[in-house]
Amino acid sequence: MSDVLLSIEGLTKAYPGVLANDAVSFDIRKGEIHALLGENGAGKSTLVKMIYGLVRPDAGRMTLDGRPYAPASPHEARAAGVAMVFQHFSLFEALSVAENVALGMENPPPMRALAHRIREVSETYGLPLDPARVVGDLSAGERQRVEIIRCLLQEPRLLIMDEPTSVLTPQEVEILFATLRRLAGEGTSILYISHKLEEIRALCDRATILRLGRVVGRADPQALSARELAEMMVGQELMTPSRPPAPRGEVVLDVAALSLASPSPFGTSLKSVTMQVHAGEILGIGGVAGNGQDELLAALSGEMLAPADAIRLCGIEVGQLGPTARRRLGLLAAPEERLGHAAAPDMTLTENALMTGAVRQRLLNRGFVRWGAAREFACRIIERFDVRTPGPEHAARSLSGGNLQKFVIGREILQRPLALVVNQPTWGVDAAAAAAIRQALMDLAAEGAAVVVISQDLDELMEISDRFAALNEGRLSAPRPTAELTVDEIGLMMGGAHDMEVAHVAG
Amino acid sequence: MNLSGISPEVLIAALMVASTPILLAAIGELVVEKAGVLNLGVEGMMIFGAICGFAVAVETGSPALGFLGAAAGAAALSMLFGVLTQFLLSNQVATGLALTLFGLGLSALVGQGYVGVTPPAMAKLDLGPLGDIPFFGRVLFGHDAMVYLSLALVAAVWMFLNRSRAGLILRAVGESHDAAHALGYRVVAIRLGAIAFGGACAGLGGAYLSLIRVPQWTEGMTAGAGWIALAIVVFASWRPWRVLLGAYLFGGVTVLQLNLQAAGLAVPVEYLSMSPYVVTILVLVVMSSGRGRAALNAPASLGRVFHATT
Numbered sequence: 001m002s003d004v005l006l007s008i009e010g011l012t013k014a015y016p017g018v019l020a021n022d023a024v025s026f027d028i029r030k031g032e033i034h035a036l037l038g039e040n041g042a043g044k045s046t047l048v049k050m051i052y053g054l055v056r057p058d059a060g061r062m063t064l065d066g067r068p069y070a071p072a073s074p075h076e077a078r079a080a081g082v083a084m085v086f087q088h089f090s091l092f093e094a095l096s097v098a099e100n101v102a103l104g105m106e107n108p109p110p111m112r113a114l115a116h117r118i119r120e121v122s123e124t125y126g127l128p129l130d131p132a133r134v135v136g137d138l139s140a141g142e143r144q145r146v147e148i149i150r151c152l153l154q155e156p157r158l159l160i161m162d163e164p165t166s167v168l169t170p171q172e173v174e175i176l177f178a179t180l181r182r183l184a185g186e187g188t189s190i191l192y193i194s195h196k197l198e199e200i201r202a203l204c205d206r207a208t209i210l211r212l213g214r215v216v217g218r219a220d221p222q223a224l225s226a227r228e229l230a231e232m233m234v235g236q237e238l239m240t241p242s243r244p245p246a247p248r249g250e251v252v253l254d255v256a257a258l259s260l261a262s263p264s265p266f267g268t269s270l271k272s273v274t275m276q277v278h279a280g281e282i283l284g285i286g287g288v289a290g291n292g293q294d295e296l297l298a299a300l301s302g303e304m305l306a307p308a309d310a311i312r313l314c315g316i317e318v319g320q321l322g323p324t325a326r327r328r329l330g331l332l333a334a335p336e337e338r339l340g341h342a343a344a345p346d347m348t349l350t351e352n353a354l355m356t357g358a359v360r361q362r363l364l365n366r367g368f369v370r371w372g373a374a375r376e377f378a379c380r381i382i383e384r385f386d387v388r389t390p391g392p393e394h395a396a397r398s399l400s401g402g403n404l405q406k407f408v409i410g411r412e413i414l415q416r417p418l419a420l421v422v423n424q425p426t427w428g429v430d431a432a433a434a435a436a437i438r439q440a441l442m443d444l445a446a447e448g449a450a451v452v453v454i455s456q457d458l459d460e461l462m463e464i465s466d467r468f469a470a471l472n473e474g475r476l477s478a479p480r481p482t483a484e485l486t487v488d489e490i491g492l493m494m495g496g497a498h499d500m501e502v503a504h505v506a507g
Numbered sequence: 508m509n510l511s512g513i514s515p516e517v518l519i520a521a522l523m524v525a526s527t528p529i530l531l532a533a534i535g536e537l538v539v540e541k542a543g544v545l546n547l548g549v550e551g552m553m554i555f556g557a558i559c560g561f562a563v564a565v566e567t568g569s570p571a572l573g574f575l576g577a578a579a580g581a582a583a584l585s586m587l588f589g590v591l592t593q594f595l596l597s598n599q600v601a602t603g604l605a606l607t608l609f610g611l612g613l614s615a616l617v618g619q620g621y622v623g624v625t626p627p628a629m630a631k632l633d634l635g636p637l638g639d640i641p642f643f644g645r646v647l648f649g650h651d652a653m654v655y656l657s658l659a660l661v662a663a664v665w666m667f668l669n670r671s672r673a674g675l676i677l678r679a680v681g682e683s684h685d686a687a688h689a690l691g692y693r694v695v696a697i698r699l700g701a702i703a704f705g706g707a708c709a710g711l712g713g714a715y716l717s718l719i720r721v722p723q724w725t726e727g728m729t730a731g732a733g734w735i736a737l738a739i740v741v742f743a744s745w746r747p748w749r750v751l752l753g754a755y756l757f758g759g760v761t762v763l764q765l766n767l768q769a770a771g772l773a774v775p776v777e778y779l780s781m782s783p784y785v786v787t788i789l790v791l792v793v794m795s796s797g798r799g800r801a802a803l804n805a806p807a808s809l810g811r812v813f814h815a816t817t
Binding site (some may be wrong): 053054073074075078086090091092093094095099102106108136 | 539595672675676678679682683685686690691692804806807
């Protein structure tokens with residue numbers, strides 16, 4: 001009887017043009033928290049999809065508890081005791097908590113009994129949850145509880161967690177970790193996927209590091225520094241963005257008591273948002289996803305109109321102006337969703353460059369497009385921001401996430417904005433590209449622009465912003481200088497732990 | 508004008524008959540849309556069901572077999588839509604419109620030999636003494652089996668969607684096909700099943716027109732009933748009992764305007780004939796004004812193409 005629960009040997013999966021996993025081997029022991037580390041595109045997701053039966057490996061084998069394990073579907077995986085919490089929630093917004101849980105179980109009990117079980121388990125683990133509520137009304141942290149409880153009800157032997165903390169406040173992360181440690185103590189193995197290194201150092205017993213589909217290292221995360229882990233993950237030395245301290249200038253972007261209803265039924269309305277951003281300054285706006293970030297960006301970019309005097313750019317009232325008029329005045333924005341919002345997926349990079357650059361780069365001539373100038377603008381973005389693409393005539397969709405993000409951000413920066421608003425500038429972008437984007441934003445501020453960075457990555461905000469404010473249920477806290485903030489204070493600004501009960505976990 | 512000729516019990520009984528084709532088609536489309544598929548081909552499937560049912564009933568002499576044939580024929584036609592949209596990932600709106608045009612044309616072709624033929628009559632259900640109760644006997648117990656079947660179907664669909672696990676899975680697929688796929692449910696298979704059910708229901712609705720309501724075969728005899736059924740699903744905000752309400756409301760206006768015409772109301776006939784459609788549009792406008800998607804209860808994945816990426 002060995003203490004290995006799941007053993008993976010030589011697992012290989014190829015997609016057309018990409019070797020997603022190349023002979024990956026590692027073991028997960030009983031009751032351990034095992035980290036799977038790697039950049040975006042390192043093959044972590046493909047690997048866990050194979051363990052969960054969503055993807056079939058081309059070669060290699062797995063053994064679970066000494067027996068061969070080759071799940072053909074998630075149903076078989078669940079029957080074998082493997083459960084998974086997804087990175088992008090696999091929840092149904094219009095259904096209730098109990099219905100969502102039932103959908104993730106093989107043989108759910110009748111609804112009433114299930115609701116009772118949900119209450120019981122959720123209280124045992126300090127994750128209170130009302131089974132009758134509709135998921136669309138829950139916060140991100142609560143939604144994750146639904147996913148976790150769905151897994152726990154099946155009493156899994158192996159729990160896979162795919163980047164579970166990306167949407168949680170620091171306090172919520174602490175409670176999640178306490179739950180996971182308790183589960184591990186009870187003998188459940190946990191495969192924990194993340195690229196947040198401090199978390200892995202705090203939580204995990206062992207780590208397997210993937211790069212470009214291969215295992216490039218195994219480590220004891222508690223014995224290494226975050227930087228050493230990061231360099232194993234990236235395979236090169238990392239540069240830290242920096243900028244010279246610049247004097248704070250005049251107020252450029254002035255938002256006063258901005259209240260706006262969200263156009264989406266599950267959205268968050270903005271409630272009396274007030275902020276002033278100065279020239280040469282980066283204001284970081286943190287907060288858990290779904291607390292009004294998208295609405296704030298839409299209100300600032302001009303997609304949603306506001307009362308005229310609620311938003312001023314250098315003293316001019318712009319609240320009632322649309323995006324093009326605001327661009328003309330120098331207020332630019334780059335939204336979170338790259339494909340479909342910031343860029344049109346099936347149009348070429350030249351066309352995408354034209355779409356936001358038309359006014360400020362003078363790419364139009366009496367209503368006709370100056371294609372030569374547009375192409376030249378696209379080439380400038382590609383060159384300046386090191387966008388890896390064969391040329392500007394390629395479709396936006398063909399670029400990897402990080403490259404398209406560099407293009408989208410670069411497109412706005414090259415237009416020399418007076419004020420730039422970006423939402424999640426490095427979401428789903430690999431470490432090297434993320435560092436380049438952060439550096440570009442800092443350079444822009446150093447040149448005298450006012451920059452607003454909305455992000456859920458606290459480390460990023462701490463690194464680049466001068467002042468920090470948090471969005472919580474559509475309200476913006478008063479901005480405070482980043483240098484004097486602690487992680488606990490930031491967590492409280494973000495709304496604390498959303499009524500999670502720490503006491504139960506400790507007990 | 509003489510309104511005394513309009514008897515409430517005849518009116519209600521006629522309303523139930525007039526509403527049944529739309530009710531059948533709408534309850535089928537409701538299931539399809541709950542699974543996240545928008546099939547605009549209801550009209551085409553209805554009229555194809557009408558001719559299939561008519562032809563089978565005439566050839567075999569059995570209206571019951573006719574209805575079965577109608578359900579099978581229209582379900583087969585809906586599978587054309589299913590294959591195009593679920594496997595070849597074609598646009599659902601365009602494919603649905605094409606299905607309507609194709610169904611209208613195909614039914615005219617198949618029906619060439621049946622114009623002017625009288626179909627075998629469907630026996631009324633004899634419910635014994637129940638039928639002799641004054642007023643209610645005529646209103647509730649004087650109908651053919653299909654009227655009761657359509658009511659039972661509404662109840663069954665409600666039970667299925669709200670009380671059964673299979674119904675929960677179907678709703679989940681319509682809500683977020685990506686999440687359902689990630690949990691291991693077979694999105695395409697579930698949707699094909701829903702589309703076939705929707706087709707069969709539309710076929711039954713069409714056959715009810717050609718075998719009982721009219722009863723005769725004429726080209727284009729559904730006259731927009733399929734479109735009304737689609738509107739009623741929206742009107743009902745995807746709830747089975749409200750589909751019943753919507754269908755009976757539409758049927759009521761239809762029957763009432765016929766009675767008013769007969770009573771010699773001093774309004775041009777064209778206005779009366781268009782009234783059921785105008786009412787449908789008005790109701791849709793009122794329902795849709797100033798409310799978000801969730802308030803309308805629409806399935807979130809409705810009409811979106813699903814392509815499994817893994």
